[in-house]
Structures are given as structure tokens and as C-alpha cells.
Amino acid sequence: MSTSRTVERARGWLLAAAAAAAAAPAGAVFTFTPLDTPREVTLQVGSPGNLVNEVxxxxxxxxxxxxxxxxxxxxxNNTPNTSPAGGVEIIVTTRMPPSVFGSDTMTLTVDSTQGLACVGGSGCGTTVIPFTTIGWTSYNTDPSGQDIQAGTFNATATQQLATYTVYTGFPWTGQSVNMRNVLVFRYDNATLYPSGTYEGRVVYTATNL
Known part of the structure; x- marks a missing residue:
């Protein structure tokens, strides 16, 4: 079995004003391309590079x-435009050269344990709104169900959002797999929290093994 692996992390902000938290929808399209290049996985959440977008x-x-x-x-405003509008695009690209081992698995997880904490001085004290109040709708999902489906953050450190196999052995001779999802976030607003401004962050991690 292969011992090398690449891990890519990206962060995303979720902000809530006047006693709010939020959620999002997702959508994905898979693109498969034969490839003979170095092994890697890249993850982009919203803007490319190290820019953290807010919702x-x-x-x-x-x-x-x-x-x-x-x-x-x-x-x-610095979040790239999406279709449907008002979403955040997540892109995972897995590049695998030919390998006698035959396949590798990409897994996308999210850490939402932090919660949305009251911003000091905004009037909500020490209240923390759990990320379980935020969910998403999925657009253009793949029929295989391996991409990001509609769901809700579960406030754990390793919530699995997507997983798929990249075939590297004969007869595929390596592959580049591109998965794209557009997430539109939604706050359920089912609980009345103290009025104020809340801020939290979720961290996405893509791993191939």
C-alpha cells in the first residue's frame, strides 16, 4: 500500500448578526482526466489562495x-460568484499518476466543533450558537452520491462530506479527478438566542490515501 499522502486544509468563516447562525447547500460535478503527473490533492473553499471568505x-x-x-x-463581497448565486464553491482536485496499487481514496471532512461565539461588546454575553443550527442545500449533485450532499454541520471534528475513489492502475494509467460543489448556507433560526453578533469558523480537510 502507498505510504505517501497529501493533506490540504481550508478555512471558512460563518458570521451571524442579531442572534443568528447559518447553513448552506452544495452541488458537485465530477471530471475525470487521464494523467501522468506527480501525486497531489488540492482543496479550494471560495476564493483561491489563503483568503478566508465570510458568510x-x-x-x-x-x-x-x-x-x-x-x-x-x-x-x-470577495467571494467568487457562483451558480446558483449566493453560494460558496468547494473544489477538490485529486491528481494520481499510474500506480501498481490500483486506487486511492479522497475524503473531504469538516471540523465544526468551535460554534459561533458571541463577539465581545455586542450584547450576547457568553452565548455560543452551535453549528448544528447551520445546514446546506446541494445543487448539481452527482448521481453516485459521492460528492457533497445536502446536510447540516454536526459539530464534530471529522464530519465526512464526500469520498470517492481515484483509479491509478491498469487500464486507467493515472487520473485527475475534479469535484466541484456550490454550497448555499442557511441558518435554521429555530431557537431564539440573545441579540448580538456571533462569529465562528469551520475548517475543511481533503485527504487522499
Missing amino acids: RFTVNNAAVAPNPVPVTGIPS
């Missing part, structure tokens, strides 16, 4: 009373 959820009186309604997140 903001604003819960106002109209969304709270008399009947609370879910609130869709709005990505920051």
Missing part, C-alpha cells in the same frame, strides 16, 4: 416574529 446571516424582527423562518447566508 453572514442577519436575523431581524421580520424573521423572528411572529413565526421564525430560516435565514439564507450572504457571502462576503
Whole structure:
């Protein structure tokens, strides 16, 4: 079995104003290309490079009373445009050269244990809104179900979002696999939290073994 591996991490911000947290939808398209290049996996969440994009959820009186309604997140202005609009694109590219071992597995996980903590001075004290209040809708999902499906953060460190196999042995002679999902985040707004500004971060990790 192969002992080398590449791990790529990306971070994403989720912000909530006036007692809000958020969620998102996702969509993916797989592209397979024969390849004979060095082994690697790259992960992009929103903008390329080290830029961290924000998603903001604003819960106002109209969304709270008399009947609370879910609130869709709005990505920051520096987030690349997506289709559908208002989402965050996640791209995983796995490049595998020919190998006698035959295949490797890419797994995408997310760490949402931190929660959305009240920003000091905004009036909500020590309240932390769990990321379980945030979910996503999935667009253009692959029929195989190996990409990011619709779901909700579960506040654990290694929640699996996607996994697929990259075949490297005969007759494939190496592959480059590209997975793309657009996530539109949504805050369920089912619990009334103290009014204020909340901030939290989720961390995505792509690993191939």
C-alpha cells in the first residue's frame, strides 16, 4: 500500500448578526482526466489562495416574529460568484499518476466543533450558537452520491462530506479527478438566542490515501 499522502486544509468563516447562525447547500460535478503527473490533492473553499471568505446571516424582527423562518447566508463581497448565486464553491482536485496499487481514496471532512461565539461588546454575553443550527442545500449533485450532499454541520471534528475513489492502475494509467460543489448556507433560526453578533469558523480537510 502507498505510504505517501497529501493533506490540504481550508478555512471558512460563518458570521451571524442579531442572534443568528447559518447553513448552506452544495452541488458537485465530477471530471475525470487521464494523467501522468506527480501525486497531489488540492482543496479550494471560495476564493483561491489563503483568503478566508465570510458568510453572514442577519436575523431581524421580520424573521423572528411572529413565526421564525430560516435565514439564507450572504457571502462576503470577495467571494467568487457562483451558480446558483449566493453560494460558496468547494473544489477538490485529486491528481494520481499510474500506480501498481490500483486506487486511492479522497475524503473531504469538516471540523465544526468551535460554534459561533458571541463577539465581545455586542450584547450576547457568553452565548455560543452551535453549528448544528447551520445546514446546506446541494445543487448539481452527482448521481453516485459521492460528492457533497445536502446536510447540516454536526459539530464534530471529522464530519465526512464526500469520498470517492481515484483509479491509478491498469487500464486507467493515472487520473485527475475534479469535484466541484456550490454550497448555499442557511441558518435554521429555530431557537431564539440573545441579540448580538456571533462569529465562528469551520475548517475543511481533503485527504487522499
